[in-house]
Amino acid sequence: MKELKVLAVVIFFTLVTYWGVEPYAHSVMHKHIEEAKFNNFQYKDLKPVAKGNPANGKTAFAACASCHGLKSQGIKAPMDAVSAASAYGVNPPDLSNAGAVLDEKFIANFILSPTHTALVKKSGMPGGMASKQGAADIAAYLKSIAPKEVKPKEAFEFACGRCHAVHYDKWTQIGQTPKTKSDIKTGVDLAKLDFEKKVGQYQLKLAGYLGKLPPDLSIIVRARSEEYLKKFVENPQHILKGTAMPRVGISKEGYEKVYKYLEEVGDPSKPKREAVGPWVIGFFVIFTFLAFLWYKAQWKGLK
Amino acid sequence: MAHFDLNARPFSHQWLNDRLAVDTLKRVLSTEYWIPKNINFLWAMGMVLAATFGVLLISGIFLLMYYIPDTKLAFDSVNHTIMGEVGYGWLWRHMHGVAASVVFLIIYIHMFTGIYYGSYKRGRELIWLSGMLLFVSFSAEAFSGYMLPWGQMSYWAGMVITNLFSLGSLDLNGLVEWIRGDYVPGQAFLGRFFMLHVLLMPLIIMALIVLHFGTLRLPHVNNKDGEEFDFEAEAEKWKAGKRKESKVIPFNPVFLSKDTFVLGIYFIFYFYLVFYHFEFAMDPVNFDPANGLKTPPHIYPEWYFLWSYEILRPFSKNAGLIAFGFAQVIFFLLPFLDRSPNVAPANRRGLFSIWFWLLLIDMIVLSVMGKVPPMGIYTTIGTVAAWTFIILWIALPFITKAEKTVRGHK
Amino acid sequence: MSDRRDFFGKMLGAYAGLGALGALYAAKRTWDPLPSVKAGGFTTLDLSNMQENKLYVEKWRGKPILIIKVAKNSKPATAPNGNDKNAYDDKRLITVGGHKYMIVVGLCTHLGCIPDYFPEKNKFICPCHGGQFNAAGEVLKAPPPSPLVIPPFKITGTKVVLGEVGSEYKKLKEAGVVA
Numbered sequence: 001m002k003e004l005k006v007l008a009v010v011i012f013f014t015l016v017t018y019w020g021v022e023p024y025a026h027s028v029m030h031k032h033i034e035e036a037k038f039n040n041f042q043y044k045d046l047k048p049v050a051k052g053n054p055a056n057g058k059t060a061f062a063a064c065a066s067c068h069g070l071k072s073q074g075i076k077a078p079m080d081a082v083s084a085a086s087a088y089g090v091n092p093p094d095l096s097n098a099g100a101v102l103d104e105k106f107i108a109n110f111i112l113s114p115t116h117t118a119l120v121k122k123s124g125m126p127g128g129m130a131s132k133q134g135a136a137d138i139a140a141y142l143k144s145i146a147p148k149e150v151k152p153k154e155a156f157e158f159a160c161g162r163c164h165a166v167h168y169d170k171w172t173q174i175g176q177t178p179k180t181k182s183d184i185k186t187g188v189d190l191a192k193l194d195f196e197k198k199v200g201q202y203q204l205k206l207a208g209y210l211g212k213l214p215p216d217l218s219i220i221v222r223a224r225s226e227e228y229l230k231k232f233v234e235n236p237q238h239i240l241k242g243t244a245m246p247r248v249g250i251s252k253e254g255y256e257k258v259y260k261y262l263e264e265v266g267d268p269s270k271p272k273r274e275a276v277g278p279w280v281i282g283f284f285v286i287f288t289f290l291a292f293l294w295y296k297a298q299w300k301g302l303k
Numbered sequence: 304m305a306h307f308d309l310n311a312r313p314f315s316h317q318w319l320n321d322r323l324a325v326d327t328l329k330r331v332l333s334t335e336y337w338i339p340k341n342i343n344f345l346w347a348m349g350m351v352l353a354a355t356f357g358v359l360l361i362s363g364i365f366l367l368m369y370y371i372p373d374t375k376l377a378f379d380s381v382n383h384t385i386m387g388e389v390g391y392g393w394l395w396r397h398m399h400g401v402a403a404s405v406v407f408l409i410i411y412i413h414m415f416t417g418i419y420y421g422s423y424k425r426g427r428e429l430i431w432l433s434g435m436l437l438f439v440s441f442s443a444e445a446f447s448g449y450m451l452p453w454g455q456m457s458y459w460a461g462m463v464i465t466n467l468f469s470l471g472s473l474d475l476n477g478l479v480e481w482i483r484g485d486y487v488p489g490q491a492f493l494g495r496f497f498m499l500h501v502l503l504m505p506l507i508i509m510a511l512i513v514l515h516f517g518t519l520r521l522p523h524v525n526n527k528d529g530e531e532f533d534f535e536a537e538a539e540k541w542k543a544g545k546r547k548e549s550k551v552i553p554f555n556p557v558f559l560s561k562d563t564f565v566l567g568i569y570f571i572f573y574f575y576l577v578f579y580h581f582e583f584a585m586d587p588v589n590f591d592p593a594n595g596l597k598t599p600p601h602i603y604p605e606w607y608f609l610w611s612y613e614i615l616r617p618f619s620k621n622a623g624l625i626a627f628g629f630a631q632v633i634f635f636l637l638p639f640l641d642r643s644p645n646v647a648p649a650n651r652r653g654l655f656s657i658w659f660w661l662l663l664i665d666m667i668v669l670s671v672m673g674k675v676p677p678m679g680i681y682t683t684i685g686t687v688a689a690w691t692f693i694i695l696w697i698a699l700p701f702i703t704k705a706e707k708t709v710r711g712h713k
Numbered sequence: 714m715s716d717r718r719d720f721f722g723k724m725l726g727a728y729a730g731l732g733a734l735g736a737l738y739a740a741k742r743t744w745d746p747l748p749s750v751k752a753g754g755f756t757t758l759d760l761s762n763m764q765e766n767k768l769y770v771e772k773w774r775g776k777p778i779l780i781i782k783v784a785k786n787s788k789p790a791t792a793p794n795g796n797d798k799n800a801y802d803d804k805r806l807i808t809v810g811g812h813k814y815m816i817v818v819g820l821c822t823h824l825g826c827i828p829d830y831f832p833e834k835n836k837f838i839c840p841c842h843g844g845q846f847n848a849a850g851e852v853l854k855a856p857p858p859s860p861l862v863i864p865p866f867k868i869t870g871t872k873v874v875l876g877e878v879g880s881e882y883k884k885l886k887e888a889g890v891v892a
Contacts, residue, residue, distance in 0.1 A: 002343070003343045003344055006343055006344070006345065007344065010345075010412060013663065013667065014408065016667060017606070017667050017670060017671075018583070020667065020670065020671030020674075021606045021609060021670055021671055021673075021674045022583050022606075024671065024675075025603075025671060025674035025675045028675045028676065028681075029600075029601050029674075029675065029676060168379075168382075168383050168387065184770060184771060184772055215591075218382075218383070219382050219590050222382075222585075222587060222590040223587050223588070223590035223591050224587060225587070268386070268387045269386060269387065269392075269393035269394075272393070273393060273394075273397075273578055274578075276394070276578070277574070277577075277578030277579060280574050280577075280578070281571060281574050281575060281578070283731075283732055283735070284567055284570045284571045284574060285571060286728065287567045287570070287725070287728060287729065287732065288564065288567030288568055288570075288571060289567075290721065290724055290725045290728055291560070291563040291564040291566070291567045291725055292564050292567075293721045293724075293725075294556075294560045294563065294564070294718075294721035294722050294724075294725050295560040295561045295563070295564040297560075297717055297718045297720075297721045298556055298557045298560040298561075298718050298721075298722075299557065299560070299561065300718075301546060301547060302340060302546055302547060302552065302557070303340070303547070361736075365740065365743050368743070368744075384747070388747045388748055388749060389743055389747060390739070390742030390743050390744075390745050391739040391740075391742050391743050392743060394739060395743065556718070556719075556722055560721075560722065563725065
């Protein structure tokens with residue numbers, strides 16, 4: 001029993017040290033977050049909008065189509081990504097999946113006043129492109145044509161993928177890195193060089209527009225906590241004042257998709273880790289039990 | 304010439320005995336290597352450390368197969384190839400990272416056990432000194448290993464720690480550049496720290512482990528009461544079958560059986576950390592790739608370096624460096640600063656007992672203050688704790704000189 | 714008493730051995746080729762627009778692949794073993810889009826050097842030990858013990874995917890042309 005007391009002392013000092021250098025120190029380091037500013041992607045600060053009419057929205061979308069594509073409805077974007085970035089700083093997204101990933105109220109507010117809604121100083125998107133009712137109609141239209149279910153990666157591509165690369169998944173700001181082949185004699189891969197040049201041109205424009213190149217998100221799930229990422233995406237300015245990251249107005253379901261994708265890329269061993277863990281620990285529990293029997297047998301009658 | 308049994312079958316027991324003295328080896332190294340019986344689980348920490356070093360060595364071998372020591376590729380070779388592509392690469396990395404952190408917890412427990420029971424004097428000075436050399440080598444090994452993933456913490460820790468070698472106002476920038484092989488941590492830096500981590504430091508550590516075991520041989524392992532007795536006489540009692548009366552037990556199997564039990568409990572704890580609680584050892588900041596144009600908002604060393612880092616922080620540049628140097632060497636001097644002849648547990652040694660617990664608490668305070676940002680009240684607490692550390696060590700010879708002889712000890 | 718004490722030790726040792734086997738399995742998996750390496754084990758050859766009797770070189774799984782669109786008359790100029798039959802009639806050739814092609818791994822079956830092609834002689838000569846092959850990869854002169862190896866392939870239109878097993882490859886296998 002004396003030994004258990006010694007063990008208790010060791011555990012006590014170990015835990016105090018752990019508590020001090022981990023939870024306590026990190027709570028001091030990281031600014032306290034005002035929970036009230038976050039409401040699980042409800043965007044309560046935005047004004048509610050009138051009920052939109054999808055049919056009217058379809059007509060009104062003509063104005064949007066001068067910059068945005070809508071592939072699912074057969075509307076192609078007027079410019080390729082690099083030219084669009086030259087013109088606007090960033091490539092205006094194809095809106096086929098907008099209704100599936102973004103919050104409807106946010107879309108309408110964004111059409112009316114992009115900078116106020118996205119909480120940024122400037123936006124490539126002009127404001128006042130539609131009346132209040134028109135904005136609601138367009139939002140309703142986008143919602144009506146959106147697929148019921150988008151894949152995690154599609155959600156990411158639409159919401160994040162024009163500014164953030166994920167090179168562990170070969171994703172660049174202008175799309176998936178194509179499979180190319182180098183010339184067998186010289187080793188030159190012109191198609192690859194061409195693509196890289198385009199990515200570079202796009203990134204330069206994007207960095208010029210935002211002030212810096214947004215980070216690659218390949219392992220962002222290991223670099224930032226789940227809680228941090230969620231809050232940052234919901235309201236970037238409250239977490240990192242002055243950041244160029246806009247509030248993208250993602251819905252709760254949309255965010256869950258994005259996070260799922262980021263986790264699959266950034267922590268691919270998680271399922272395996274969680275499957276193997278119990279076996280290894282179970283092995284050592286039995287090991288310890290057998291060792292205990294051995295120890296008891298060896299020490300019997302020694303004291 | 305020794306006697307050889309010419310009829311012995313090759314590789315039979317007799318044959319091996321004639322050539323390798325396997326029976327003698329087994330006797331000397333295991334079945335008749337005597338350990339005092341009067342011990343507790345803290346005496347198993349040496350085996351726990353040896354096992355953890357084994358874990359580090361084995362997991363390190365597998366990491367080495369896909370790690371690329373190139374500043375452009377290192378980060379992805381660790382975080383993409385090893386963590387995502389290599390079969391069980393994630394397991395080796397988590398085991399390696401967590402063991403590197405946990406090994407210091409055990410080292411500190413091992414050290415404080417030695418201090419508490421006075422296991423560093425009266426013939427055991429070299430055990431302590433070789434142990435301290437191991438501590439320093441492990442620190443160098445841990446630091447060089449921390450550079451390899453080439454994340455933000457790697458880069459900036461490399462920057463800050465190598466800058467210490469400018470030695471304050473001496474401004475030895477040439478020395479700093481020589482250590483780095485560049486103006487900043489770059490390819491040359493990564494290459495040489497890679498070499499240190501996978502070759503030179505492990506060789507030194509392995510040599511020191513052998514030395515550490517060697518220094519134990521003559522003075523023998525200490526016991527819970529610091530009691531001195533005749534090991535040979537006690538061993539004779541054991542061999543005569545007086546298991547109860549003898550004060551010693553053989554390393555194998557008696558001591559080993561308990562060690563293995565402790566080891567089992569330790570591995571449950573360790574693998575729990577590996578699978579479910581690894582963030583403390585694998586700092587999220589280091590999952591951002593190194594960027595020489597942007598310092599992370601908070602930089603701090605791994606937890607086991609925090610106390611000595613904090614001793615550096617509250618002072619001006621030069622004084623801080625001197626204090627830091629003091630913290631690095633002072634533990635080496637323990638056997639000579641403790642002027643008392645008593646080999647006894649601290650709780651029987653009057654003022655020394657207070658000194659021991661104060662030192663432990665002070666180092667924990669220093670560690671916590673080393674991690675929180677240096678501002679306001681934390682700076683004050685840090686400064687007080689740093690001075691307390693220094694004063695404690697200056698006071699040690701006086702406290703121990705005045706110490707009364709503990710009853711039952713000469 | 715002593716037996717009982719030892720028994721537990723032995724049991725523990727055996728159990729620890731089980732754990733070591735588990736660790737060995739993980740180690741074996743670590744040593745396996747990476748998924749990206751496995752996924753990269755396919756090469757697509759486009760056979761349209763090839764000239765007859767000209768050697769084309771490609772790469773598949775790091776090895777050179779030699780391709781010749783075999784001309785109607787591909788009789789080797791000389792054949793040391795009297796084996797001078799026309800390569801065009803060889804059953805080792807692969808027919809794609811009405812043309813016959815030799816597609817082989819370009820490593821001599823003797824010791825792995827790359828044989829040189831001499832179009833005017835319609836044959837390969839290995840620079841290392843003088844082994845010779847005709848334009849279908851058959852041995853004309855030792856030391857190579859067997860014809861140049863045909864990699865697994867699958868024909869899709871005028872393209873051939875190396876690394877995949879198609880029906881034509883299976884047929885060659887059934888006929889005993891490839892091992």
